Amino acid sequence: MLSSVALKDDFMNSRKLAMSSCNFFSSPICAASSLVFDKSPAALAPLARIEYNTLNLLECQYFDKEVLMKKLVYNRAKQWAALPVFDDETRLEIQSLIDSADMNELTDRFYRQLEFGTGGLRGVLGAGTNRMNIYTVRIASYGLARYLLSLYKDMGAAVCIAFDSRRNSELFARETARVFAASGIKSYLFDALRPVPELSFCVRYKRAAAGVCITASHNPPEYNGYKVFFGDGGQVVPPHDLNIITEVNNITDISGIPVASFEAALETGLIEIVGHEIDEAYLSEIMGQSVHPVNQNNHSITIVYTPLHGTGYRLIPEILKRKGFPASNICLVEEQLRPDGNFPTVQVPNPEERDTFAIALQYASRTNADIVLATDPDCDRIGVAVKDNNAGHILLTGNQIGALLTDYILTGLSEAGKLKSSNSAVVKTIVTTGLIKDICDAHSVECVELLTGFKYIGHWIKNNPGRDFIFGAEESYGYLRGTYARDKDAVLAASLICEMASYYKSRGSSIYDRLQQIYTKYGYYCEFLSSITMKGQEGQKKIISIMNSLKTVPQKLLGSLKIQEIKDYKDGIAGLPRSNVLSFVFHDGSKVVVRPSGTEPKIKCYFMVKGASQEAAEKRNKELQEAFKLI
The missing domain is CATH 3.40.120.10 (Alpha-D-Glucose-1,6-Bisphosphate, subunit A, domain 3)
Incomplete structure (x- = not known):
């Protein structure tokens, strides 16, 4: 038998659960919970309004949280099915779930706001x-x-x-x-x-x-x-x-x-x-971010572009034409050109995913394209495939694109005498490749490192008006040059990437060749992102559990990987805001960063390695991946 103190403690925990789930409406269960220790007739009178038998619930020795949650979910669903504030379609949708007793679906829809x-x-x-x-x-x-x-x-x-x-x-x-x-x-x-x-x-x-x-x-x-x-x-x-x-x-x-x-x-x-007025002003700003003027050799560059049924379908072809690329050399993927929220030709409209490029790469093969671009539905991220030296095309990672653009911009500004090293800055996130910092160091430009999320890069620009912001990059395929906007911009990125491809080709080189030169100079970087989807209430609990357990990882589970330190960004590190991020730093400079996604029901692991060769870096990265599978 529970003591009266234990009973009250258990009830109060249940009440907190009820209250946290009831801020959408003034729910009767919340009112009932606040009266549980007052058994006067006046206090119990409101309970008559509750459709399910709350009296039985209150008479229990203690509350079962799972039962309470089901009651709360059912009560909320009944409100949505009945109250006139909701439209007919909404009420019918919920009533059909109630009629079919689909508690799993009802719980997912109503367990929280x-x-x-x-x-x-x-x-x-x-x-x-x-x-x-x-x-x-x-x-x-x-x-x-x-x-x-x-x-x-x-x-x-x-x-x-x-x-x-x-x-x-x-x-x-x-x-x-x-x-x-x-x-x-x-x-x-x-x-x-x-x-x-x-x-x-x-x-x-x-x-x-x-x-x-x-x-x-x-x-x-x-x-x-x-x-x-x-x-x-x-x-x-x-x-x-x-x-x-x-x-x-x-x-x-x-x-x-x-x-x-x-x-x-x-x-x-x-x-x-x-509409039009904003478009013109916006495109004008992007035109002003060029590093090298587009030259007469641009007609030799063939570009394949897909908006993946999203918002880039009009402005990216337009900015490329304004840059000087002939319309005849811009091949648009017709199957994916029309805006469509069902995204019928891809499983997920994410330019980070290899499968997303399937149709565009078929176009590239037919046209012998120099470069292939894909943007996500809101056109802030861009994926890129380039021609390699074996008559094929390879997909670049977000880290590789960021490093290439950093190198192209800094080298171009330096050659033109426009790089003010002492006041300039390139800004990246903590999960973005360290190769960008190496490139910045070679140009005596500060590389600022911030938490994951482009909002922090935008905020840095705001808080440093006296600094010369050169470029911002994040590994998730987001880039910005200039301060006309404060978010990653795939329209701008498409413009710069095609300009870069044209510049290198006019000099007998290519983006692929330049990437190999960068690795030769700075060392081979190998990064890998592992994302695990965990949907719903149970998935959210599992993500929290994983993050908590990782803080006390036994050294023996990491074997011979020789961990140097574990950084918990919830403690606040290097003046950055507190964040639910863990960074495992190893003696050879390798890093593994783990965090929950801020936009999807996922937990993400970033494996970041630098090696003397491609083989060495890839081998080390796979060792880290295998070790973290055991945790």
Whole structure:
């Protein structure tokens, strides 16, 4: 028999679970929980309103958390199936799950509210509190609106809104604008889908207070998201991210969120449609980032490009033409040119994945292309394949692309006498190749290292206005040159990569040849990323468990790998913000970095090795991979 203290402790833990799961509505179970130790008739009266038998639950010696969670899920589902604030389609969708007693699906949809994280929302499309739909979008928008009003009050804050090709992206963008309009905040809404870096640029160009892009980047088709930018054009960082999260979490009644008529907001000017003007200003900025002017030999470069059914379909061909590449030498992958949120020709629209290039490489083989480009749906990441010396094409890693661009930019600026070494900086993340630092050291340029996520690179630019920001790179295929935007930009990257290919070919070389020269000079770097998907509530628990267990890895499990130290970034390292990242550093300089993904239900392991030869580096990398399989 549990003691009265133990009983109360167990109940309080269950109550915390209930309260953490009930901030979407003022749920009856929350009210009932707060009255458990008051057995007066007045206190028990509200229990009659609860559809399931809460009295039996309260009469137990202690709460079973699994039972309580099921009760909470069922109660939430009943609300979504019945309350008039939800549309007919939503109510029917949930009612069908209730009728079929599909508790696994109901639990996944209702066990929590879709978390508004430090970058916004991202989740599976569908009805429910843990799904992307117009109701979770309204909550996010109203929370952001309230925070902006608290900062700007009567100063006339405005927001820029863009969207990608995913299912419901335009609907969610319009819904976002309607919520802002109802709060008196003006929205600049793009007339059609646009790359997310153009949204970043638009925020700065329009001097807006914030920006929202409806996108789930390179996630599978069933996902969508809500990405938030602040007034500098960068993704939100502390303290704004946490303050917005607080405002979002304080919203407990969705029926109280004001939503304006879209047509009425257009008439009053609270919604303004934008497009061509922003495009021209944005492309002009990208044109200004060239290292070498495009020369007359460009007609000899053949380019294959696929937007993977996303937003790059118009602006990347346009920027290449403006750079001087003839349209006849730009081969577009027709099967993947049309925007389509179902992404029917690929399993996942991710330019990091080899399978994503299958159709484009067929085009490259037929046209003998020098270079193949693929961008993700929101056009902030770019994958590249180049011709090797064996009449084939190889895919470059994000690290290789970043190193090649760093070398191309720094060498070009140095040769032109435009490199101010003492004030210049290249910025990368802690999981991006150390080869970039070697290249920077050779040019006496500082290489700044930040946490994973391009938002930190954008924030560094903001906080260092006196520095000459040369280039920013992350291993996940994201790059930026210039300060016109504060997020990675695949339109810019496509422009620079093709310029680089043309430059080397005009000198009798190639991107592939230059990469081999870089390895010969600096040593061979070999990086490998292992990502393990762990979906749902159980997956989230497993990721937390893995991260906790890794902190106390026994030396014997690592065998002869000779570990030097384990860095826990939750403790705060080198002045960086605290983060759930572990770095294993070995005596030979090799590193393994482990972290949960911030945008997907995955845990990621980065294996980073430098060797005297390709064979030595690859061998060492495989040793690290095998060792960490045992952990």
